[in-house]
Amino acid sequence: MTTVLAIETSCDETAVAVIKNCEILSNVVASQMAAHSQFGGIVPEFASRQHLETIDAAIAQALTDAGSDWNQIDGIAATCAPGLVGALMVGTTAAKTLAMLHQKPFLGIHHLEGHIYACYLSQPQLQPPFLCLLVSGGHTSLIHVRAPGDYHSLGRTRDDAAGEAFDKVARLLQLGYPGGPAIDKAAKTGNPDAFAFPEGKVSRPEGGYHRYDCSFSGLKTAVLRLVQQLEATGEPLPVADLAASFQKTVAQALTSRAIACATDYQLDTIVVGGGVAANSALREHLQAAASERQIRVIFPPLKFCTDNAAMIGCAAASHLAQGRTSPLDLGVRSRMPLAEVMHLYQPPTTNQPVSDAFAKSGESP
Ligand code: KG4
Ligand code: ZN
Numbered sequence: 001m002t003t004v005l006a007i008e009t010s011c012d013e014t015a016v017a018v019i020k021n022c023e024i025l026s027n028v029v030a031s032q033m034a035a036h037s038q039f040g041g042i043v044p045e046f047a048s049r050q051h052l053e054t055i056d057a058a059i060a061q062a063l064t065d066a067g068s069d070w071n072q073i074d075g076i077a078a079t080c081a082p083g084l085v086g087a088l089m090v091g092t093t094a095a096k097t098l099a100m101l102h103q104k105p106f107l108g109i110h111h112l113e114g115h116i117y118a119c120y121l122s123q124p125q126l127q128p129p130f131l132c133l134l135v136s137g138g139h140t141s142l143i144h145v146r147a148p149g150d151y152h153s154l155g156r157t158r159d160d161a162a163g164e165a166f167d168k169v170a171r172l173l174q175l176g177y178p179g180g181p182a183i184d185k186a187a188k189t190g191n192p193d194a195f196a197f198p199e200g201k202v203s204r205p206e207g208g209y210h211r212y213d214c215s216f217s218g219l220k221t222a223v224l225r226l227v228q229q230l231e232a233t234g235e236p237l238p239v240a241d242l243a244a245s246f247q248k249t250v251a252q253a254l255t256s257r258a259i260a261c262a263t264d265y266q267l268d269t270i271v272v273g274g275g276v277a278a279n280s281a282l283r284e285h286l287q288a289a290a291s292e293r294q295i296r297v298i299f300p301p302l303k304f305c306t307d308n309a310a311m312i313g314c315a316a317a318s319h320l321a322q323g324r325t326s327p328l329d330l331g332v333r334s335r336m337p338l339a340e341v342m343h344l345y346q347p348p349t350t351n352q353p354v355s356d357a358f359a360k361s362g363e364s365p
Contacts, residue, residue: 001020001021002020002021002074002075002317002320002321003018003019003020003068003073003075003317004018004019004073004074004075004077004313004316004317004320005017005018005062005063005068005075005076005077005095005313006018006076006077006109006309006310006312006313006316007055007059007076007077007078007079007091007094007309007312008078008091008114008307008309008311009079009083009087009088009090009091010079010082010083010084010087010111011042011047011084011087011307012031012032012033012036012042012047012050012087012307013029013030013031013032013306013308014029014030014051014054014055015027015307015308015309015312016028016055016058016059016062016309017062017308017309017310017313018063018065018068018073018313019310019313019314019317020317021124021317021318021321022117022120022121022124022314022317023124024121024310024313025065025068026062026063026064026065026066027309027310028058028061028062028065028309029307029308029309030054030058032046033177033178035050037176037177037178040171041167042084044084044085044086044087047084047086047087048086048090051087051090051091055090055091056094059094059098062309070102070104073102073104074104074320075099075104075105075106075107075317075325076098076099076104076105077095077108077109077312077313077315078091078094078095078096078106078107078108078312079091079092079108079109079110079111079114079312080092080108080109080110080326080330080331080332080333080344081110081111081332081333081335081336081344082110082138082334082336083332083334084334085334088332088334089332092330092332096328099328100328105325106325106326106328107319107320107324107325107326107345108326108330108332108344109312109315109316109319109344110315110336110338110341110344111307112134112139112273112274112338113315113338113341114311114312114314114315115136115273115274116132116134116143116145116271116273116315117311117312117314117315117318118273118304118305118308118310118311118314119272119298119299119300120314120318121300121304121310121314122300122301122304123298126269126298128146128147129144129145129147130145130267130268130270130271131143131144131258131262131265131267131269131270131271132145132270132271132272132273133254133270133271133272133273133277134272134273134274135161135162135163135254135272135273135274135275135276135277136161136162136163136274136275136276137161137163137164137167137178138161138163139161139274140156140163140214140216140254140276141153141154141156141338142154142155142156142212142257142261144265145271148322149319149341149342151338152339153337153338154212154261154265155210155211155212155213155214155257155261156212156213156214157214157215157216158202158213158214158215159215159216159217160215160216160217160220161216162216162250162254162276163179163180163274163275163276165216165217165219165220166178166180166183167180168220169183169220169223169243169246170183172220172223172224172227173186173227173237175239175243178275180275180276180278181278183243184279184280184281186239186240186243186244187240187244187247187280187281188240188244188280189240190241190243190244190245191240191241192245192248192281193245194238194241194242194244195226195241195242196245197219197223197246197249198218198219198249199214199219199249200214200216200217200218200219200253201215202214202215211257211261211264212257212260214253214254216250216253219246219249223246226242227242247281248281248285250279250281250282251279251281251282251286252285254285254286255282255285255286255289256289258270259289259290259293259295263295267295268294268295268296269296269297269298270286270290270295270296270297270298271297271298272286272297272298272299272300273300273305274305275305276305277300277305278305278306283299324345324346324347325345325346326344326346327346330344
């Protein structure tokens with residue numbers, strides 16, 4: 001059994017969890033959302049300062065809730081990429097300081113790998129290979145998870161991330177921030193067939209459309225144009241119908257690409273991760289399309305779709321159990337491809353050549 005204290009501060013949640021393998025001993029999430037909503041989005045400097053003010057109390061709370069003391073913690077982890085650099089610095093600096101103080105290994109965790117591991121919190125028996133549809137505020141991609149730590153991107157958005165599209169359209173409809181939950185709520189009383197929006201297909205130079213890539217900027221512009229036309233009539237905006245129609249278009253676009261990809265690669269499981277995995281229309285559309293084709297779909301429990309430290313701890317416990325740790329001089333990065341995740345770790349024995357260590361664990365750097 002591997003017990004990890006994990007910290008997540010990549011954006012606007014100060015989150016700390018204590019995780020034993022994939023079992024949650026405690027899960028503290030101090031959200032800054034209300035504070036940022038007054039600005040209509042995330043203000044990076046403000047986020048860093050809020051993390052600084054909250055992190056000590058969140059760590060103490062996570063330990064108390066878990067009934068753990070430092071002797072029971074095997075490693076200390078923090079998200080180190082991708083995300084807001086200042087915000088990431090707060091979490092990683094706290095984790096490194098605690099690691100030095102309590103003489104524990106430190107692990108830097110890739111935020112998107114954390115979102116993949118969110119599914120293990122409810123399905124610890126899950127085994128790769130599977131397809132992961134990763135849909136958050138900053139990322140939208142289809143990832144072939146070939147083995148733990150072995151990730152290959154098969155499709156992606158060419159412009160806005162799905163969550164970003166939700167946030168931008170919510171702003172247009174004056175539904176506030178964050179946009180995803182607000183659109184989901186407004187859509188409940190709306191007609192998803194009220195308006196037809198373009199799905200945003202990506203052309204291929206050799207002709208036809210890309211089967212896995214998507215684009216949301218055209219959709220966002222189509223909603224803007226329609227809102228401008230409707231406003232010109234002087235009638236109240238049909239916000240619920242607009243929200244439901246937009247949401248259905250995004251859900252259909254993501255569903256058709258995920259199903260095509262899983263089918264082409266003969267993957268019988270689709271795991272969904274990231275904040276947009278909480279979306280009710282995506283859940284319905286993907287579940288229905290997948291069950292027609294005998295594909296299993298796994299969504300994380302709702303509260304683990306958006307950012308949390310439990311998913312970071314689950315990924316960290318898996319790496320630590322394989323003997324992987326990160327150097328204390330590991331930096332933070334605003335961007336980092338998921339395929340580079342193994343670069344965050346040093347081999348189990350420091351004087352062993354890196355390639356040998358990876359060969360031993362059956363993975364490639
Ligand atoms: O994964 P996450 O918490 O943070 C990032 O890593 O980006 O995702 C946040 C995104 C936001 O864009 C938010 O609007 C969206 O997830 N989101 C949703 C829902 N809940 C959160 N989008 C659609 N429907 C939801 N129910
Ligand atoms: Zn996230």
